[in-house]
Amino acid sequence: MDKMVSTDFGGPEEHISQEVWSQLRSMLQTELGEKKFQIWLQNLYVVSASDSEVELGCPTAFNRDYVNQNFGAVILRVLREINPGVRTVVFTFAPRPHLSIDNSAHVLPREAQAPVDASIAERLGPGSIPPNPSCTFRDFVVGKSNHIAYTAAMKAAEQVVAAQKPQFTPLFLYSGSGLGKTHLMNAVVWHVLRNSASARVLYITAESFMRRFITAMKERETLAFKDEMRNVDLLLVDDLQFIADKNATQEEFFYRFNELADQGKHVILSADRSPAQIDGVGDRIRARLLHGVTLEINATDIELRLAILERKIERFQAQYPGVVIGDDVRRFVAGRIASNIRELEGAIHKLMYIADTTQQPMTLDTARRELADVINHNERRLSVDEIKRTTANFYGIRIADMDGPRRTRTLVRPRQTAMYIAKSLTSRSYPEIGKRFGGRDHTTVMHAVRQVERHSAADPVYHEEVQSLIRLLKDGAPSQGNDPNGTSKT
DNA sequence: CTGTTTTATCCACAAATCG
DNA sequence: CGATTTGTGGATAAAACAG
Numbered sequence A: 001m002d003k004m005v006s007t008d009f010g011g012p013e014e015h016i017s018q019e020v021w022s023q024l025r026s027m028l029q030t031e032l033g034e035k036k037f038q039i040w041l042q043n044l045y046v047v048s049a050s051d052s053e054v055e056l057g058c059p060t061a062f063n064r065d066y067v068n069q070n071f072g073a074v075i076l077r078v079l080r081e082i083n084p085g086v087r088t089v090v091f092t093f094a095p096r097p098h099l100s101i102d103n104s105a106h107v108l109p110r111e112a113q114a115p116v117d118a119s120i121a122e123r124l125g126p127g128s129i130p131p132n133p134s135c136t137f138r139d140f141v142v143g144k145s146n147h148i149a150y151t152a153a154m155k156a157a158e159q160v161v162a163a164q165k166p167q168f169t170p171l172f173l174y175s176g177s178g179l180g181k182t183h184l185m186n187a188v189v190w191h192v193l194r195n196s197a198s199a200r201v202l203y204i205t206a207e208s209f210m211r212r213f214i215t216a217m218k219e220r221e222t223l224a225f226k227d228e229m230r231n232v233d234l235l236l237v238d239d240l241q242f243i244a245d246k247n248a249t250q251e252e253f254f255y256r257f258n259e260l261a262d263q264g265k266h267v268i269l270s271a272d273r274s275p276a277q278i279d280g281v282g283d284r285i286r287a288r289l290l291h292g293v294t295l296e297i298n299a300t301d302i303e304l305r306l307a308i309l310e311r312k313i314e315r316f317q318a319q320y321p322g323v324v325i326g327d328d329v330r331r332f333v334a335g336r337i338a339s340n341i342r343e344l345e346g347a348i349h350k351l352m353y354i355a356d357t358t359q360q361p362m363t364l365d366t367a368r369r370e371l372a373d374v375i376n377h378n379e380r381r382l383s384v385d386e387i388k389r390t391t392a393n394f395y396g397i398r399i400a401d402m403d404g405p406r407r408t409r410t411l412v413r414p415r416q417t418a419m420y421i422a423k424s425l426t427s428r429s430y431p432e433i434g435k436r437f438g439g440r441d442h443t444t445v446m447h448a449v450r451q452v453e454r455h456s457a458a459d460p461v462y463h464e465e466v467q468s469l470i471r472l473l474k475d476g477a478p479s480q481g482n483d484p485n486g487t488s489k490t
Numbered sequence B: 001c002t003g004t005t006t007t008a009t010c011c012a013c014a015a016a017t018c019g
Numbered sequence C: 001c002g003a004t005t006t007g008t009g010g011a012t013a014a015a016a017c018a019g
Helices: A010-032 A034-041 A061-082 A118-122 A147-161 A181-195 A206-218 A222-230 A247-262 A283-290 A302-319 A327-336 A341-358 A364-370 A372-376 A384-395 A409-425 A430-436 A442-458 A460-475
Strands: A045-049 A053-058 A088-093 A171-174 A201-205 A234-238 A266-271 A293-296
Touching: A010 A034, A010 A045, A010 A061, A034 A061, A034 A341, A053 A061, A061 A088, A061 A302, A061 A341, A147 A171, A147 A181, A147 A266, A147 A293, A171 A181, A181 A201, A181 A234, A181 A266, A201 A206, A206 A222, A206 A234, A206 A247, A222 A247, A234 A247, A247 A266, A247 A283, A302 A327, A302 A341, A327 A341, A327 A364, A341 A364, A341 A372, A364 A372, A384 A409, A384 A430, A384 A460, A409 A430, A409 A442, A409 A460, A430 A442, A442 A460
Parallel strands: A053 A088, A171 A266, A171 A293, A201 A234, A234 A266
Antiparallel strands: A045 A053
16 A cells, blocks of 8 residues: 655655556546546656655646646545545646747746635535636626626625625526536625625535435434534525435425525525426425526527637636637637537637647637537437427327327337437436326336337337437437537528 | 237336435 | 335236238
8 A cells, every 4th residue: 555655765766656647647537537638637747756745747837727727636636545645736837848838938827726715615614615716707708698697696796795685585597507607606606705704605516415415314413414504694506406306305405495595595596497497396396496586597699609718718828828719710619619618618728728739820620620529529408308299290190199098009109219219318217208208107118118129129110210310309400509500601 | 890919008016226 | 214216017908900
């Protein structure tokens, strides 16, 4: 277990650092995924390593900062798994000799961001998500799709700071994934923590709420758990849709929620759907949610995306001048990556990084090549309803017959096919699918799945039918959001 | 059309998995 | 631990089929 590092000689230390590094690399690779690893961590190397401190070299200044900010914590954690003695990990910018990056003007060390100073951390409730320092109101790019939500969040934050009661509780924000609700939640947390000396904040995901609740129950510590909830001035819960269908957790959550709301505390919730659309939520609870304000963050339009890119690039250039991302490239990125801001940022980061390492202006060709995988990977979230509709259409039957009781071949075949597709393309369970097909039994769905498997194994024609149906669904009649063309052209 | 076979469906219940 | 999901075997009645 312990590789003792005698610092008497350079020899053994050198050896050990290499060993540690290769171990670290493979662990990081699995932890972060191949892609991220290749982009950001591929070219790191060990500068020095002692028992308590590891120094990693990065090929560019930007690379150093990015890795420090985004992966620092993970890397430290992994290092500790290897050698628990490690206290700190340092990233340095040590250009390879042959790569002359000569903007020697100033490679500013840009204040290695303070890891949340103590007084602030104290007022974060236990189990809170540490707020991401780069998600503040100032960093939020406001456009017409999100300015209402932005204003509301801002207002709520200010009210908490001023210790005013909310006009409406809860504030419910919803939008598809990656459109900025988490950013807004973060911004509220920051704003409150920084501008108020006393306000206590609890910021958690619905998932972790549930997890904690369950373990508390298991260990009979529900009292402590409840106390944690009681003493906050502002409660933020992210991804509320996770506790749909989880009855016990739901009850507990809304009990806490009501308690806070009755005391005039602020509660901000987020989900990927509106309360009305989240199924598996009790009516009583839904009514309570709708009692507050419900705001949607709409899909981004291209101007907003351009503005976001603009800002990212500007900030980047302030620090690493010489990186050029042309207008054509910006429009390309903004046009192609429409669904998700996180992806948009990831893409531009990648391009900037490449531009920085090569010290060449980014060309449209390079951009297209480098982003190919991101662009093709247009995951579409399918609903059972959509599957039913499309399948019914495909076979020329009525959608009502999907739910109806009739069992004629011409109806049963499409119905079973739809069930099968629903099972394989969504994460719904058998009972859930059955419910959505006119309240059928879950074993009926299982039977349907087996039938389809059997049939498509025996009959290539049918097999092809199913496959093309799946393709049709995946590419999708765009009911919401994806215009892969983005800019012009028809 | 009638008698038979096939099978889509539901039910009761058990085992496995999840949060 | 309790809830939910995945399975099993069996019963029934609606379709499909054979004559």
